Amino acid sequence: MNLLFIAPQASRKRAVAVETRRALDDGHTVVLVAEAGIGREGWDLDPRVDVEWLQANELSAAESRATALFARKLPLGLLRRVGRGPLRGPADKAARGWRRIVVGPLDADRRRETEAMRERHRLERVQARIEAQHPDWLVLCESAAIELAAEFVPGLLDARPGTRTTFAYEPLPGGGRD
Numbered sequence: 001m002n003l004l005f006i007a008p009q010a011s012r013k014r015a016v017a018v019e020t021r022r023a024l025d026d027g028h029t030v031v032l033v034a035e036a037g038i039g040r041e042g043w044d045l046d047p048r049v050d051v052e053w054l055q056a057n058e059l060s061a062a063e064s065r066a067t068a069l070f071a072r073k074l075p076l077g078l079l080r081r082v083g084r085g086p087l088r089g090p091a092d093k094a095a096r097g098w099r100r101i102v103v104g105p106l107d108a109d110r111r112r113e114t115e116a117m118r119e120r121h122r123l124e125r126v127q128a129r130i131e132a133q134h135p136d137w138l139v140l141c142e143s144a145a146i147e148l149a150a151e152f153v154p155g156l157l158d159a160r161p162g163t164r165t166t167f168a169y170e171p172l173p174g175g176g177r178d
Helices: 013-025 065-082 088-133 143-149 153-159
Strands: 002-007 029-034 050-053 137-140 164-166
Touching (some): 002 013, 002 088, 002 143, 029 088, 088 143, 137 143
Parallel strands (some): 002 137, 029 050, 137 164
């Protein structure tokens, strides 16, 4: 059987490594779609596993130059310059207020935009891999995979009703392949 393990957050690295190794030992073809994490550390994968690293965490929403200049650099730079003299206390207070009222909401919007961009990237990459591989068995390795799969699994099961979907790899009754 063709197994596709999905681990978009890479939160259960050791468990995924053990499960993929067991699936390979049972004679299955295994593909893992996972987030690489920092330096791909912590993964102890069998070399027979075909791995596609998502690298979604490398994406981040860009801030326009005008916003960076007029909402961050100029006002905070001016307050820092004024704060070098006798107006240090009022300038520091104004800078804290500016960060809370102006910069904080801008950062929150940017974080939301970045997370939405990362989710779209993960979904597109997983769907592309599913279409390329046509798995017989999906293993949703973590809660983030379940949330991601909610987008495409119903359509996949309608198109290919024999596709098995589980939350962990368990050997099939009768030992091995179908």
